[in-house]
Amino acid sequence: MAKKLALNIALVAVVSIVLLWGNTLYRQHVQFDKGEKAYAAGDFVGAVAGYDAAIHMYTPGSSLVERAAQKLWEIAEVCERSGDVPRALVAYRSLRSAFYGVAGLYSPGTDWIAKCDARIAGLVQRQQGQR
Template sequence: MTHHVKTILANGIVIGILCSLIFAAGTWWRMQNQLALGDDAYRRGDFPGAVAGYESALHMYIPMHPAMEHAARQLWNIAEYNERIGDITRALIAYRSLRSSFYAAHWLITPGQDWIRRCDMKIAALAPLQQER
């Protein structure tokens, strides 16, 4: 291998690593921003804003990051609250949002399998109730 080829390969590796780091940092920043928007909307009682913020945070899926569990748990809490007060439509929106967020984060695996199963059970139980109205 000539010196010229080695230089090109080394530069390519450095550029690849830098691009990966920039992509990861951008994903982390967007996830944190959306999570903060969701938390702020949740505190204000803004249902659409909270669901959108948490859903968007989950779309920026970072494996094993505690924000993923936080966003999922908050969406679940929103859904359960609306279910308890009898707002089946909003409960279904939140359960479906949580489930679809993990499907959207699919890459080599689909994360959040337990959340997906729990949402599927809730959706199956609530969907017929919504149609009765």
């Protein structure tokens, strides 16, 4: 009897985890698609929000996290090259904070965080020098 109960509890736990993972992965795809559509339309705020949210829907093994991070980095670099420092800072900070937001027992994106910290420091210094 106790064995059957333990098996049922384990089965319910596994099914729950699979459903949670699947739901999160689905929402990650939805947010990434929103970012893609906004980026294609030239909507800076929508693109940053979509890619940021896709990273926040972190699921182990999903390639979308890396793709969303790359897109945010690309947006930030485009803004930086065009001289739009405030928007570049928004994109770099969004990328950095997205990875801070998903940190737990494991901290993904530490390389992205380090890259963003370096760019943010340089841009802030540049911005202060212009004042």
